[in-house]
Amino acid sequence: SSRYVLSALHPMWQGPLAAPGGNRQSPIDIRVRKSVFDPHLEPLTLEYDPRTCSQVWNNGYSFLVEYNDTTDKSTLKGGPLEDTFRLCQFHFHWGESNAWGSEHTVDRRLFAAELHLVHWNSNKYKLFEEAVLEENGLAVIGVFLKIGKRHEGLQKLVDVLPAVRHKDSVVEFTSFDASCLLPANIDDYWTYAGSLTTPPLSEAVTWIIMKQPIEVSHDQLAVFRSLLFTSAEEEVQKSMVNNFRVQQPLKGRTMETIPE
Numbered sequence: 081s082s083r084y085v086l087s088a089l090h091p092m093w094q095g096p097l098a099a100p101g102g103n104r105q106s107p108i109d110i111r112v113r114k115s116v117f118d119p120h121l122e123p124l125t126l127e128y129d130p131r132t133c134s135q136v137w138n139n140g141y142s143f144l145v146e147y148n149d150t151t152d153k154s155t156l157k158g159g160p161l162e163d164t165f166r167l168c169q170f171h172f173h174w175g176e177s178n179a180w181g182s183e184h185t186v187d188r189r190l191f192a193a194e195l196h197l198v199h200w201n202s203n204k205y206k207l208f209e210e211a212v213l214e215e216n217g218l219a220v221i222g223v224f225l226k227i228g229k230r231h232e233g234l235q236k237l238v239d240v241l242p243a244v245r246h247k248d249s250v251v252e253f254t255s256f257d258a259s260c261l262l263p264a265n266i267d268d269y270w271t272y273a274g275s276l277t278t279p280p281l282s283e284a285v286t287w288i289i290m291k292q293p294i295e296v297s298h299d300q301l302a303v304f305r306s307l308l309f310t311s312a313e314e315e316v317q318k319s320m321v322n323n324f325r326v327q328q329p330l331k332g333r334t335m336e337t338i339p340e
């Protein structure tokens with residue numbers, strides 16, 4: 081559909097679109113009735129220390145809120161995970177219109193945007209760069225965003241976005257508690273084995289997708305769209321919108337969920 085044509089325009093997607101031999105690529109459509117109850121799934125334990133938040137960076141595809149991941153201060157445990165995973169960054173994907181923007185869909189339903197909280201397995205590896213090469217190396221929490229009431233916690237981040245309008249710009253950003261961006265019930269989720277949704281497209285991700293979306297206001301999302309894919313010196317400026325990947329084949333994977 082047209083939204084995929086739009087997202088394919090970014091240089092990110094000029095190379096090969098699929099990872100070679102990929103049989104666990106992301107994102108995918110979540111077929112709710114096909115998800116399997118897994119009685120062994122535990123509650124998630126999230127412990128985020130706001131003091132590890134360090135900066136916001138426009139990397140030319142999204143804006144990343146980066147955390148100091150040199151110690152186990154902001155961690156994710158439980159759920160489908162056997163080890164402790166360390167928060168290294170979070171970012172979003174969104175559309176040019178509120179009608180689309182998420183990477184995953186729920187029975188083909190599109191959301192206006194999707195938050196990704198990226199963690200790496202600090203029990204087994206010393207760095208993100210090592211963990212990204214291993215099939216149990218990463219865990220990403222996905223949260224859908226829908227248009228509704230203003231999200232007070234998000235506003236602190238929205239307020240600094242004009243400072244990172246152009247690609248490669250960075251601004252200091254501290255004492256932000258990322259857990260304010262999670263829905264009320266974090267134990268209601270789907271989980272499946274997938275990949276990064278941008279190059280290197282590594283098949284290293286245990287995805288944990290929250291069933292409950294969070295609400296943000298139209299104006300807050302409009303500030304996301306005021307960012308640019310392009311750096312200050314480029315003559316043609318391009319709005320940072322439609323920064324999502326096309327959906328990938330399920331290839332026999334099962335979506336697991338917690339018993340209701």
Ligand SMILES: NS(=O)(=O)c1ccc(NC(=O)NCCCCO)cc1
Binds near residue numbers: 169208275276279280
């Ligand atoms: N959209 S997504 O699947 O959540 C995702 C998360 C992290 C990354 N990559 C990342 O954080 N890279 C930092 C350094 C990479 C070292 O190989 C790409 C895509």
Ligand SMILES: [Zn+2]
Binds near residue numbers: 171172173277
């Ligand atoms: Zn992402």
